Amino acid sequence: MESTVPCKVADELEELLxxxxxxxxxxVRSSRDPQAPVIPRIEKLNLTIPEEDGMGAAGIWDDIQTICGAATNTWSERFLYKxxxxxxxxxVVGEALVGLLNNNAHVFQASPIGALIExxxxxxLAELAKFPADTAAGLTFPGGSYSNMHALMVARNRRFPELKRGGFAGAMAGGEWRRPMIFTSAHAHYSIEKAAVAAGIGLDNVVSVPTDAAGRMDSHALRVLVEQAIANGGAPFFVNATAGTTVLGAFDPIDEIAVVCADHGLWLxxxxxxxxxxxxxxxxxxLGRYRVDRADSFTVNPHKLMGVPLQCSFLLMRDGLAPMREALGLGASYLFHGGSPDVLDDVGDATMGCGRRPDAIKLWLAWRYHGTQYYRRRLAAARRLALDFADMVSARPPTALGCWRLVARPQxxxxxxxFVPGQPHSAPLPSWGHATRLLCARLNSLGHVLVDYATVDxxxxxxxxxxxxxxxxxxxxKETLASVLAAIEQTAQALTEEDPRCFVADSS
Known part of the structure; x- marks a missing residue:
């Protein structure tokens, strides 16, 4: 029977929605316009908080439209930045749904549907990673850095269980103690070092492993460094490999790294x-050569290549959530009452936090909406486009101002x-980097495209x-990317007209 009780909050929500x-x-329609700026000019927004009556629905939409008009336009195909x-x-619908429900995914009863979906x-996801179906599981975290940190904390407390209660001071006072050490590629994301700081490992105990010419971790160097650390009294326990490094997009040779980890009992x-x-x-x-299934834990961010709204990150665990609960759980009885034993237990005790958004709903809804083949096609198309774009750069003819050089074949x-100013044989090498930064700054300042730069050893x-x-x-x-290359050439022309020596620099 339909309720006849007035519901003012529902009416207000209906009006606002x-x-x-x-x-x-x-x-979105205006943002997708080919002429829409990627970096709009920031309009002056009235940031005053009303002391008395608020703006209400009549006034708030002006603020919302101002924010939209001043926000970086990620809907543009010329947003090529991060x-x-x-x-x-x-x-977007999934993000709105999570906000509407306002459920907390720390205990089962606070978000039963969120727990089931997660x-x-x-x-x-663990099945796609080819983790063991009878044990593997995954949890969401606010981002990849948090997922990585939790993996490190679990590995630390599993290898050094005394740290959970006594900490480092207690462990060192208890007798013989060996320094915990972690190993990660020189091209790994900085979150691994951040996690080492948070876990009390310290930056001095993070060993940077050299890469090969393609930016992949050198597994032979890893073995040598691990064995040297053991010989010098250290206690290696954690190796971080990367599937798609931040700069070059390199995939470390996980299968080879897994052999080193297995030989020395290290968490991968x-x-x-x-x-x-x-x-x-x-x-x-x-890509099939890279054996993700050899890992003990695996971080993946659907909010990047899969188009799920920020933030949505999963930490997948080969042995399920039990190691997380054992390493991090405290069993606070005022909060965790055992979940729903016939369905799922509370998962919040397996994390370092408490309040948890049910972000898995966003991925689940999108996955149900699109289906698995959509993501296969989307990712395959992105991969093909990257290879085609690399060919475009390599084949693009030189201009009077310079020529194009590919750093490496994309992985x-x-x-x-x-974009190399002048002729490569006559231009000093440092001017390449100077030219990149100068061109990037001018391009981005014009607002029509947003691109980024990087460097690597x-x-x-x-x-x-x-x-x-x-x-x-x-x-x-491809047309988008061709227009970006043309814009770089046009920008180089404009800068040279302003200052013929603008690309000359002493250092990169």
Whole structure:
């Protein structure tokens, strides 16, 4: 029977959502316009908080439209800046749903449907990673850095269980003590070092493993460094491999690294925050060589290559959540009452936090909406586009101002390159990096495109600063990328007209 009781809050929500639907869709429509700026001019927003009556519905939409008009436009195909882009439309609906429910996923009864969905999606991702179906599970965290940190904390407390109660002071006072040490690629994300700080390991006990010329961890060097650490009285316990490094998009040789870890009883974590979806969904034989299934834990961020709204990150555990509960759980009886034994237990006690958004709902809803093949096609298309773009850079003819050089053949969907001012044989090497930064700054200041740059050290030495374009959005086309290359050339022309020696620099 339909209720006749008035519900003012529902009426208010209906009115606001009706207006929001129009404002938000208009924003996306205008953002997708080919002439829409990627970095709009920031309009002056009245930040005053009313002391008396608020603005109400009549006035708040002006503020919302001002915010939309001043926000960085991730919906544009010319947003080529960081490792994410616009969400899918169903992703926006999922984000709204999570906000509407306002459930806390720390205990089962506070979010039973969220718990069931998180369990299902975690197991589904673990299945794609080819983890053991009878044990593997996954939990969401606010981002890849937090996922990585939790993997490290679990590995630390599993290897040194005395730390959970006595801490480092107690452990060292108890007799013979060996320094915990972790190993990670020189090209790994800085979150591994951050996690080492948070875990009390310390930066001095993070060993940077050299890479090969393609930016992949050198597994032979890893073995040597681990054995040296043991010989010098250290206690290696954790190795971080990367599936898609932040700069070059390199995939470490996980199978080879796993052998070293097995020989020395080390926890193997794979940070797939960036390239993880490629390893999970790709049928590409090249990527199939990377054995994610050898890992003890694996981070993947659907909010990057999969178009789920920020933030959505999963930590997948080969042996399920039991090691997390054992390593981190405190069993606070005032909060955790045993969950629902016939369904699922409380999961919050397996994390370092308490309040948890049921972010798995966003991925589940999008996955149900699109289906698995959508992600396979989306990721395969992004991979093909990266390879095609690399060919475009390599084949692009030189101009009177300079020529193009590819840093390396892309291993994922990041393409790295230089526009080299003048002729390479006559221009000093440092001017390459100076030119990249100068061009990038001018391009971005114009607002029509947003691109990024990076640098990296390789065995032969540090590379000059180069353009790095991550291809995350299905809206990006070859035409988009050709227009970016043309814009770089036009910008080089404009800068040279202003100052013929603008690209000359003493250092990169």
């Amino acid at each position: 009706r207006e929001a639907s129009q404002v938000f869709s208009d924003y 490792l994410y882009a616009s969400p899918t439309p169903i992703g 369990d299902k999606v975690g197991r589904q 974590h794979v940070d797939g925050s960036w390239g993880g979806p490629l390893a999970l969904f790709s049928s590409d034989e090249e 994922s969907t990041c393409v790295c390159f230089w 390789l065995p032969a030495g540090p590379l000059p600063t180069f353009f790095r374009l991550p291809l995350n959005s299905p809206h990006v086309t």
